[in-house]
């Protein structure tokens with residue numbers, strides 16, 4: 641399969657690098673990472689050490705591919721969609737966190753839109769070098785009624801051929817809500833407390849706070865029509881905390897590096913949707929306010 645990874649930072653470089661063992665992969669990213677990958681290849685260290693040589697470019701315009709995997713931060717999705725629309729991709733699959741990305745992609749692109757979730761852990765350690773922090777799992781499913789499940793099946797088969805742990809879902813919206821609950825729980829709490837995911841293992845006050853945010857999110861998901869129980873969310877949070885105990889969450893990485901976070905697409909989305917559905921989400925509101933307060937104080941764009 642011809643695969644374009646749009647947003648070759650931490651997650652995109654890891655997955656693109658692993659996929660390039662089996663498929664034709666082009667990374668779309670920034671300098672100096674792209675130049676280093678072109679010169680000396682991409683080095684993955686951590687869970688496994690892998691040296692690969694995918695194609696890499698900073699220019700994502702007018703490209704064609706069987707599949708574009710979108711791994712930019714949520715605030716960059718609109719620009720990614722506009723750029724991809726100048727080319728010719730048969731299908732696009734977001735593996736981003738947060739809600740709203742698939743609708744932005746669908747608004748700009750003609751091909752099949754797939755919604756994905758990823759619990760792989762990755763950190764761009766330097767140009768040409770990504771650290772693989774946690775093995776994780778991918779789920780992929782059609783987003784709208786007109787997006788076919790066969791395309792999701794082909795994509796998952798391609799991921800599996802490259803030894804990635806991937807499954808097809810026919811309930812992509814439900815999986816996104818479940819992942820949103822996990823991120824609403826883990827990301828702001830680890831970012832505010834400056835701790836690795838493992839610090840949220842129960843028992844403990846951080847675990848209780850994170851679980852409260854996740855359970856609130858499950859309530860909003862149900863009001864939105866998703867079938868997501870509190871018990872499922874509690875289990876998912878505990879499982880992800882355990883499986884990624886040495887991870888620094890993506891929001892903690894953003895705060896540490898003084899970058900804008902994805903709070904608007906995660907807890908901010910929960911608060912907005914809760915307002916529309918007349919649900920009460922005080923924990924998500926407080927976490928969103930604190931992270932936004934940090935963003936404003938730190939002057940991040």
Ligand SMILES: NC(=O)C1=CN([C@@H]2O[C@H](COP(=O)(O)OP(=O)(O)OC[C@H]3O[C@@H](n4cnc5c(N)ncnc54)[C@H](OP(=O)(O)O)[C@@H]3O)[C@@H](O)[C@H]2O)C=CC1
Nearest residue numbers: 647648649650651668669711712716736737758761762890
């Ligand atoms: N890292 C992780 O372990 C995990 C991340 N995720 C999710 O995956 C998504 C990506 O996260 P992560 O990999 O950490 O983020 P990164 O910021 O590391 O990677 C995104 C990369 O895309 C680049 N980019 C953005 N717009 C463009 C563009 N138009 N052209 C070329 N490059 C572009 C960014 O450059 P620049 O910064 O210069 O704009 C950055 O290098 C997020 O939604 C995150 O929540 C999900 C699970 C785990």
Ligand SMILES: CC(C)(CO)C(=O)C(=O)O
Nearest residue numbers: 759826884887888889890
């Ligand atoms: C699964 C988790 C919490 C892994 O750290 C993640 O998605 C993130 O960091 O954004």
